[in-house]
Amino acid sequence: MQLTRTLAAAVLGTTALASLAAAAPKNAVQVGGCETNLTNYTTISAALASIPAGFTIDVCPADYAEQLTITQNVTITGVDTGAKTGNGSSRARLVIPAGGFAVNAADLDGGQPIVAQILVANASSVTINNLTVDASGGNFSQSGCATDIVGVLFQNASGTLSNSAVLNTNLNDPNLFGCQDGLAIYAQSSTGQSIVTISGNYVDGFQKNGITANDSGVVASITNNTVLGIGPTSVIGQNSIQVGFGAKASVDGNDVGDDVYTPTPVSSGILVYDSTPTTVSNNVVTNAQYAVAVVADTTGAADKPSVLGNQIETAFDGVDICGSAQGGVNGNMIDGVSNGAIHVDASCQIATSLSSATGNRINQACAGVLEGSGASITEFASNIFLSVANDVVTGTDTCSGGEQTPRRRMHVSVFR
Amino acid sequence: MSKTHLAIDRAVMGLALATTMLAALPAYAKKTTTIEVGSCVSGLPTFATISDAITAAPKNATIEICPGNYTEQLKIAKNLTLTGLDAGGNTGAGSSLVHIVAPSGGFQANATDLNGGQPIAAQLVVSSGAVAKVIGLGFDASGSSFGDCSTNLVGVLVQNATATLQNNSVLNDTLGGNLTGCQDGEGILVESSTGAKATIAGNHVSGFDKNGITIKNATTSATVSGNTVEGGGAAAVAAQNGVEISTGAVATVSKNVIADFVYGGGTYAASSVLVYNAPKATVTGNVINEGQYAIIIYSDGSMSADNPTITKNTVAHTTLTDAVEICGAADATVNTNTISGSQLSAIHIDGTCSGSGAKAITGNRINYACAGILTGAGASGVSKNTFLNTGADVLQSDSCPGDQSRVRQARRASPRR
Numbered sequence A: 001m002q003l004t005r006t007l008a009a010a011v012l013g014t015t016a017l018a019s020l021a022a023a024a025p026k027n028a029v030q031v032g033g034c035e036t037n038l039t040n041y042t043t044i045s046a047a048l049a050s051i052p053a054g055f056t057i058d059v060c061p062a063d064y065a066e067q068l069t070i071t072q073n074v075t076i077t078g079v080d081t082g083a084k085t086g087n088g089s090s091r092a093r094l095v096i097p098a099g100g101f102a103v104n105a106a107d108l109d110g111g112q113p114i115v116a117q118i119l120v121a122n123a124s125s126v127t128i129n130n131l132t133v134d135a136s137g138g139n140f141s142q143s144g145c146a147t148d149i150v151g152v153l154f155q156n157a158s159g160t161l162s163n164s165a166v167l168n169t170n171l172n173d174p175n176l177f178g179c180q181d182g183l184a185i186y187a188q189s190s191t192g193q194s195i196v197t198i199s200g201n202y203v204d205g206f207q208k209n210g211i212t213a214n215d216s217g218v219v220a221s222i223t224n225n226t227v228l229g230i231g232p233t234s235v236i237g238q239n240s241i242q243v244g245f246g247a248k249a250s251v252d253g254n255d256v257g258d259d260v261y262t263p264t265p266v267s268s269g270i271l272v273y274d275s276t277p278t279t280v281s282n283n284v285v286t287n288a289q290y291a292v293a294v295v296a297d298t299t300g301a302a303d304k305p306s307v308l309g310n311q312i313e314t315a316f317d318g319v320d321i322c323g324s325a326q327g328g329v330n331g332n333m334i335d336g337v338s339n340g341a342i343h344v345d346a347s348c349q350i351a352t353s354l355s356s357a358t359g360n361r362i363n364q365a366c367a368g369v370l371e372g373s374g375a376s377i378t379e380f381a382s383n384i385f386l387s388v389a390n391d392v393v394t395g396t397d398t399c400s401g402g403e404q405t406p407r408r409r410m411h412v413s414v415f416r
Numbered sequence B: 001m002s003k004t005h006l007a008i009d010r011a012v013m014g015l016a017l018a019t020t021m022l023a024a025l026p027a028y029a030k031k032t033t034t035i036e037v038g039s040c041v042s043g044l045p046t047f048a049t050i051s052d053a054i055t056a057a058p059k060n061a062t063i064e065i066c067p068g069n070y071t072e073q074l075k076i077a078k079n080l081t082l083t084g085l086d087a088g089g090n091t092g093a094g095s096s097l098v099h100i101v102a103p104s105g106g107f108q109a110n111a112t113d114l115n116g117g118q119p120i121a122a123q124l125v126v127s128s129g130a131v132a133k134v135i136g137l138g139f140d141a142s143g144s145s146f147g148d149c150s151t152n153l154v155g156v157l158v159q160n161a162t163a164t165l166q167n168n169s170v171l172n173d174t175l176g177g178n179l180t181g182c183q184d185g186e187g188i189l190v191e192s193s194t195g196a197k198a199t200i201a202g203n204h205v206s207g208f209d210k211n212g213i214t215i216k217n218a219t220t221s222a223t224v225s226g227n228t229v230e231g232g233g234a235a236a237v238a239a240q241n242g243v244e245i246s247t248g249a250v251a252t253v254s255k256n257v258i259a260d261f262v263y264g265g266g267t268y269a270a271s272s273v274l275v276y277n278a279p280k281a282t283v284t285g286n287v288i289n290e291g292q293y294a295i296i297i298y299s300d301g302s303m304s305a306d307n308p309t310i311t312k313n314t315v316a317h318t319t320l321t322d323a324v325e326i327c328g329a330a331d332a333t334v335n336t337n338t339i340s341g342s343q344l345s346a347i348h349i350d351g352t353c354s355g356s357g358a359k360a361i362t363g364n365r366i367n368y369a370c371a372g373i374l375t376g377a378g379a380s381g382v383s384k385n386t387f388l389n390t391g392a393d394v395l396q397s398d399s400c401p402g403d404q405s406r407v408r409q410a411r412r413a414s415p416r417r
Helices: A002-012 A015-025 A046-050 B050-056
Strands: A028-031 A039-041 A054-060 A064-065 A068-070 A074-078 A091-095 A113-121 A126-129 A130-134 A150-155 A159-162 A165-169 A183-190 A195-200 A202-204 A210-215 A216-221 A226-228 A239-246 A246-254 A255-259 A268-273 A280-282 A286-288 A290-295 A304-309 A311-313 A317-321 A327-330 A334-344 A353-358 A361-371 A376-381 A382-394 B034-037 B061-065 B069-073 B074-076 B080-086 B098-101 B119-126 B131-135 B137-141 B152-159 B163-164 B170-171 B184-193 B197-200 B204-206 B212-214 B221-224 B228-230 B241-248 B250-254 B257-261 B269-277 B283-284 B287-291 B295-300 B310-313 B314-318 B324-327 B330-334 B338-350 B359-362 B365-374 B386-395
Touching: A015 A074, A015 A327, A028 A046, A039 A046, A046 A054, A046 A068, A046 A226, A113 A126, A150 A159, A150 A165, A150 B330, A165 A183, A165 B365, A183 A195, A183 A216, A183 B131, A195 A210, A202 B338, A210 A216, A226 A239, A226 B314, A226 B338, A239 A246, A239 A255, A255 A268, A255 B257, A255 B287, A268 A280, A268 A286, A280 A290, A286 B287, A290 A311, A311 A317, A311 B228, A311 B314, A317 A327, A317 A361, A317 A376, A334 A353, A334 B204, A334 B228, A353 B283, A361 B170, A382 B098, B034 B050, B050 B061, B050 B074, B050 B080, B119 B131, B119 B241, B152 B170, B152 B197, B152 B283, B163 B295, B184 B197, B184 B204, B184 B221, B212 B221, B212 B228, B221 B241, B241 B250, B241 B257, B257 B269, B269 B287, B283 B386, B287 B295, B324 B330, B338 B359
Parallel strands: A028 A039, A028 A054, A054 A074, A064 A091, A068 A113, A074 A126, A091 A130, A113 A150, A126 A159, A130 A165, A150 A183, A159 A195, A165 A202, A183 A210, A195 A216, A202 A226, A210 A239, A216 A246, A226 A255, A239 A268, A246 A280, A255 A286, A268 A290, A280 A304, A286 A311, A290 A317, A304 A327, A311 A334, A317 A334, A327 A353, A334 A361, A353 A376, A361 A382, B034 B061, B061 B080, B069 B098, B074 B119, B080 B131, B098 B137, B119 B152, B131 B163, B137 B170, B152 B184, B163 B197, B170 B204, B184 B212, B197 B221, B204 B228, B212 B241, B221 B250, B228 B257, B241 B269, B250 B283, B257 B287, B269 B295, B283 B310, B287 B314, B295 B324, B310 B330, B314 B338, B324 B338, B330 B359, B338 B365, B365 B386
Antiparallel strands: none
């Protein structure tokens, strides 16, 4: 019975809320009292502590000043009280607890203390749908950079985060905005496989990264999210989406951008780092330094990426492939690039190659294709070059005559 | 390798390639009335400057332009096709940049605005009833040297003519220095007193002071499709507009990517798509990131902006104002848009503007807004919308009372004069 309910909930998690309400689940409780015939709790934590695995918690629109720790399979879904009449709200919002945020997790890589607004740990099927997770108001001035803040953290756990808004995941201190902290959505793993679906979320106000999937064992589907950085900043190298350190991911249909670190280009719209293979498809990326970057250092691999059908507008490099072999960059539209629209980048100390670069349309770039020394492309055809100063440039990673900005040796800014 | 075989005629490529990337390039086809600027194609009559070629070209000729720098302002007053050539592409190193830049003596006014008579320095003027196609050129107005606000700077100006502007880049229409707040500087401007028609597709427009693409006047019609328009973000000094349709023009704005139009907290607001005193506008399938008014349909009462259709747009992150604002326009249709992250409302049928109204607001997906839909002016046909993380789903109000820190200010859209 509980298994059945879990599966049903997983499917329903991505459909309209009206369907959820109509389903009137038996294995359900509510928080807030907006529904009839369901046991009511006043806090989400109290509901979590009282229900068996596989239940659904319907959360009524209101502010909930709590951090959640979820260690069993559960569905938590915000209720839209105006679904039928329009007269209502769909915002169930987690906010800072009355006593301030408390550390409730440690990073699986290095042990950094983490304040997670929602920690999902060691569970196999957790669905979170239509929640607002807002980290406004934190006070980290005592801990400085030492404590990280995360909106929704999956650790060794599988599940779905959908249709939610994850907001203001930052240290709330201008003096600390350069800390490599503040991840809106973060999935990581130290044991086994964590299958995570992150879909249809709105992510805003993060400090370092919007969506991060790290570590081998993590298999992430990151689709149809909206993740914009703060735009030009001299303080932190932001990434809207990062897939790193062995995580496998499909990054599809997201709308990302405004990732610009002004001193040097290090910020990425979508960053794949030491992860293989990865699909980055059908995304829109506006105004990011590396709209899409696939990068490997000497300790990992980022081979066989497929960068397909993305629309990129305003970038330093449109697609930067660095230390990665056998990738494909096909069918992308790339406009307004100050260095290379497609950069087969030789600066990462590992041989770089593309199996194919075909069917891309490039309008306005210093270099259409920039091939560093020793980098190669096997199949190169059917690309369209418009107002590209140098269609193909080989033997260098910097397009001369373009708007040049010094590149750092480790040129992307990955969260580890 | 012979350059002849490398040069790709973009005139032949056609509109389809602007949106269809995977289509194979057609074979190079030489036209009977083709002349050349530069010398990257053998066997054609050649000219040193584009202006010389325009002067010499017979009506309906095609002028193929080799990659290079061209320090000239251009004027087309007869039927012509101008197309930039790609001397490299998939088969070798080369350039596809036909770089049209400031003349050595600086820009000179070469036109007069049909609306108000302001002098205009345009990199290209298409006028006098001409039918022109301009394909694959790189307009770059950097380095202008204007002393004051008196002259407007425009990349491509279409006046009383028919123009297809396709696959161009139009950059840096800025007066520079402390003049970036002048309300001058437009990438593409189409206007008319007797009639103009424009197809504007697949262009990249950025670096301008005021407007990316402007379509004006009741005798003007236009399709604005598949362009990318990048604004100056919060650093912009003027209240910018990505695409402005105004004073009676009829236009379809579709499948563009328009990003970074934010002006901040003053009296005026930036607009990613501004329809001002223009009826029956269609705004569909655009992606609009980081804006104030992502889409505003606005009539001040002097001309109609009724019957707009706003569908299938993706709007992300709007601050200080409403994502989709209907102000003084009746019978709006706002369907199946995806609107994420609106600081005020996602859709506002504004009762503070006389005559606002909607006949259908259905199938929209709204994720995170203070209010999903504000219907201060009233609206019919509000149904089947999905509300996620909205403080209020639908309010018959013009403000969002739940969020006192974000009290509405009467910010106004800022059409170019």
